[in-house]
Amino acid sequence: MSDALTRMLTENAWLMADGATGTTLFNMGLTSGDAPELWNVDEQDKIRALYRGAVDAGSDIFLTNSFGGNASRLKLHGAEGRVRELNKAAAELGREVAEASGRTVVVAGSVGPTGEIMEPMGSLTYQGAVEMFHEQAEGLKEGGADVLWVETISAPDEYKAAAEAAALADMPWVGTMSFDTAGRTMMGVTSADLAQLVEGLAHPPLAFGANCGVGAADLLRTVLGFAAQGTERPIVAKGNAGIPKYVHGHIHYDGTPELMADYAVLARDCGARIIGGCCGTTAEHLAAMREALETRPPADGRPTLDEIAEKLGGFSSATDGTGDDEPQGRRTRRRRG
16 A cells, blocks of 8 residues: 555554644633534634644644534534535645645544444444545545544444445545443443454554543553454554543643653553554643653563553553453542543
8 A cells, every 4th residue: 555654654663643632722712612623714723733733743643623523513513514625624734734844744534433322222324324424534535634543433333334434435544442431432342342343344444543531551551452462453542641630610631741751652562553642632742752752762571551550540440341350450549530
C-alpha cells in the first residue's frame, strides 16, 4: 500500500499522534452543548490553531475536528444535511496545516460512534450504521484525509460497520475502542476480543488499539492485553491525561506533562507503535511526550503492571476483563468523573 501512514510505520519504530480535540476547543471558547464540527466553517482559524498545536508539539499524526460529524449527532444541532460539507472542511484545513509543516504529517479523519444503540438493543440497523459512516468517510476523503480514524467505539457491530464504510470509500483506516468498564468496553468487548475481531475483517485496519477510557494506567493494561495476543498489526495507545476532576464548573484532567511523558514511554514499551493522548492532553503534554520518546531508550522487556501503577497510579478495577488471574497491580479509589 502507498498510503502515508503505512509508509511512516515502515520507516519508524513509533509514531506520535495528537492530543485532545475537545479539551483544546473548550479552552478556545467552545461552549458545552455546541457542535465542534460547525467551527470547521465558522471558526476556521481556531481549527487551524488546533491542528498546528499538535504539529508544532511533534505529532506525526493529527485527527480532524470531525468526531461527531455523522448525521445522527449533527441532527441534534439541525445540521444533519451538512455531513459532507463539515467533514470535507475539517479535512481541508488539516491538509493545509500538514502541507505547511515542511514534513510528512498524516491527516487522520476522525470518525466517532454514531451515538445510537444498534439492534437488537437499539433501533440502529447495521446497514444504517454503514451508510452513516460512509457518508462521513466520503466527506473526509474529498477534503484530503490520508486515513480514516475510527475511535471510541464500544460495540463490535459498529466497528464492523465502520470497516465496511471505509471499504466503500476505498480508504485505509485505523480503529480504536474505549475500554472503560472494568477493562471492557461498554458493550463488553475485551482487549483479546478486539485483537481477534480485527483479523477477521474483510477490510482490516492498518492499526488498532484503545483510546480514552478511564486513565492512562488502565489503557496500558489493555495495550498489554493486545500484545499478549501476538498480533503483528500496529497497536494504538491514546490515553487520557490523568483522571477528570470537576473544578469550578469545568472538567480538568490531573495528568501533568511529566506523567504523560512517562505514559508515552511505557506505552511504547508495552508494544504500542502509535502513541498519543486523549481527553485532557494539550500541546504541552505532547511536547513532553515527544521529548521522552526521543530521549529515553526502550526497555529490555514489557513493563509489569506494578511498574505501570507505580508511575501512573493504580488501576480502576481488579482485572482487565479477560478473566486472567494474574495480579493486576495496585488498585485506586479514583473513579471516572
